[in-house]
Amino acid sequence: MSGLFPHREHTDPWFRIGRLEVTTTMFVVLAVTAAIIPWVITGAGWTALTYYNPASLARAEVWRLFSWPFAEGLSNTLWSVINLFMLWYFGTSLESQIGRKPMAGLLIAIWASLTASYSVAALLFGTGASLVGIGMVQFLLLLVWIGEYPHARFLFNIPAWVFGAVILGVQLLVMLAYSQWASLVAVLLSLGFVAIAARRAGLLREQSWIPGQPRTPRRPKKQRVPRAQAKAAERRVSDQERMDALLDQINEKGLHSLTPAQRKELKALSDRRRQG
Numbered sequence: 001m002s003g004l005f006p007h008r009e010h011t012d013p014w015f016r017i018g019r020l021e022v023t024t025t026m027f028v029v030l031a032v033t034a035a036i037i038p039w040v041i042t043g044a045g046w047t048a049l050t051y052y053n054p055a056s057l058a059r060a061e062v063w064r065l066f067s068w069p070f071a072e073g074l075s076n077t078l079w080s081v082i083n084l085f086m087l088w089y090f091g092t093s094l095e096s097q098i099g100r101k102p103m104a105g106l107l108i109a110i111w112a113s114l115t116a117s118y119s120v121a122a123l124l125f126g127t128g129a130s131l132v133g134i135g136m137v138q139f140l141l142l143l144v145w146i147g148e149y150p151h152a153r154f155l156f157n158i159p160a161w162v163f164g165a166v167i168l169g170v171q172l173l174v175m176l177a178y179s180q181w182a183s184l185v186a187v188l189l190s191l192g193f194v195a196i197a198a199r200r201a202g203l204l205r206e207q208s209w210i211p212g213q214p215r216t217p218r219r220p221k222k223q224r225v226p227r228a229q230a231k232a233a234e235r236r237v238s239d240q241e242r243m244d245a246l247l248d249q250i251n252e253k254g255l256h257s258l259t260p261a262q263r264k265e266l267k268a269l270s271d272r273r274r275q276g
Helices: 024-034 036-042 044-050 054-059 064-070 077-098 100-125 135-148 160-177 181-200 227-253 260-275
Strands: 015-017 020-022
Touching: 020 024, 024 036, 024 064, 024 077, 024 100, 036 044, 044 064, 054 064, 054 100, 064 100, 077 100, 077 135, 100 135, 100 181, 135 160, 135 181, 160 181, 227 260
Parallel strands: none
Antiparallel strands: 015 020
16 A cells, blocks of 8 residues: 555645645645535536536537536535545645646646547537536546556555556446447547646656656756855855964964964954854
């Protein structure tokens, strides 16, 4: 089980709510959770208002392009909670590696890839499946995590890449069995777009066959030291070197070996050192 939980570095949040650090992943989880409130009030009415089907564009219902990740509510309570947990867990793991801004870009890319792919598939086949809830976003994010940590261990010590291959294969086989060609094409297109986006975000570096140049982390800017501070530091180093030379002379030849000028210099160096 320990292989399922790779070491995480601290990720700077966008802001805090009390002691809760709101990172990019946490913000999305909170937004989806907040969308449960109107679902509880209106029931299926909320889902009917917010889900996305490419045919809805013909009715100028443009808001559905953006609202579908929040459409599910608790229509399937167990899977809704599992999806949120997996989104939080695997999203936080990836965000700790690439940072909050690239993570925001990756999540937006997943949303855009799914929306565009399902729309294109509907145009190709004359019909299309609907997008409802955060489940597909979580599914693609999980596959990105598996691509990043293919040898991590899941339950029963199963390698992550085996688990990913099985769940993706089952989903594709179900689509084939029921001749869901539009959904099949949409998922395959989404996988390609998301893989490129993940690589550009700084993930999947070992998968060199994926197009896209990995993002290189920015080098931290060197802080400019004020000129006065730099000169003071140089003077302290110079003073220390000169004092060491005089003390070495005293150790070797005694205090009487110092000339009056050297004694005066040693006193001045000592005074400057005490003053900092």
